[in-house]
Amino acid sequence: MVVAPETVDGGKGSVELRDDGVVHLKWLSGITIEVEDARAAMAKVNDVCQGVPRPMLVDMAAVASVSREARGVWSIPCDASRIALLGRSPVDRVLANFFLGVHIPPCPTRFFTSRSEATDWLNAVR
Numbered sequence: 001m002v003v004a005p006e007t008v009d010g011g012k013g014s015v016e017l018r019d020d021g022v023v024h025l026k027w028l029s030g031i032t033i034e035v036e037d038a039r040a041a042m043a044k045v046n047d048v049c050q051g052v053p054r055p056m057l058v059d060m061a062a063v064a065s066v067s068r069e070a071r072g073v074w075s076i077p078c079d080a081s082r083i084a085l086l087g088r089s090p091v092d093r094v095l096a097n098f099f100l101g102v103h104i105p106p107c108p109t110r111f112f113t114s115r116s117e118a119t120d121w122l123n124a125v126r
Contacts, residue, residue: 006048009040017048022055022122023080029062038066038073049079055122056080057115061088066095077106084118085111 005016005026013027023045027033045056083105085096096111112118 006044008037008044010037012037013041015041015044015048017054020119020123022057022119023048024057024059026059027063030064032064033066033070035067035069035073038070042073042076042078046079051079053079053081056083057086057118057122058083059086060092060095061086063092063095075104075106080107082107082122083109084122085109086113086115086118087111088113 005014005024007014008025011028012031012033013025015026016024018024025041025045031037085092087093087096093111093113110118110121112121
């Protein structure tokens with residue numbers, strides 16, 4: 001079942017269930033993610049998954065910043081079975097490593113700069 005992209009409340013991102021079974025959360029370039037944005041995104045992910053744990057690709061390339069409170073939301077379990085954080089820049093890597101170093105993710109989580117490597121990792125366990 002493919003679910004077309006749905007805009008996250010607040011309009012800063014979108015969530016879709018791809019035909020390969022991966023949930024794709026894509027944040028817009030240059031935004032600041034606040035706690036309300038993170039909560040809305042996780043609610044949308046859970047809506048799309050409908051209680052079925054699925055691998056999730058989070059495209060965070062060029063996100064300007066993530067608030068401390070928003071990072072805390074991503075420590076709460078959701079319907080993601082594993083999470084690949086996809087970025088492009090050293091800033092993306094710093095944001096991801098800071099999150100992974102301070103918070104315990106609710107499922108296996110890794111940072112990638114290659115979409116194909118991230119997708120391969122997400123699909124390796126299924």
